[in-house]
Amino acid sequence: MALKFLGIYPNTPDDSSPTIWQDEDTGDLVIQSWKADEQTLQQCQDVGSVPGHTTDVPAHETVIRLPANMLQFLPRPDSEVNGGNSGT
Numbered sequence: 001m002a003l004k005f006l007g008i009y010p011n012t013p014d015d016s017s018p019t020i021w022q023d024e025d026t027g028d029l030v031i032q033s034w035k036a037d038e039q040t041l042q043q044c045q046d047v048g049s050v051p052g053h054t055t056d057v058p059a060h061e062t063v064i065r066l067p068a069n070m071l072q073f074l075p076r077p078d079s080e081v082n083g084g085n086s087g088t
Helices: 038-047 068-073
Strands: 003-008 019-023 029-032
Touching: 003 068
Parallel strands: none
Antiparallel strands: 003 019, 019 029
């Protein structure tokens, strides 16, 4: 795995800083950020996602809160085509 640094939370202190990297082999994003608090987790469960999927977070996953100003570091496809599983 070869990671490429994409960005860090602007004007951040020396530690505990949201950071984004990209795996150059797969294109996957690796994100360090703040863990979602219990209220956010509950709201995620209340809203749900794709019908039929559990709202429980498996032990091998977590929910993070990515600050809005970190979106500038997310890579964009050449053509802004919607992708992913939005449930629609």
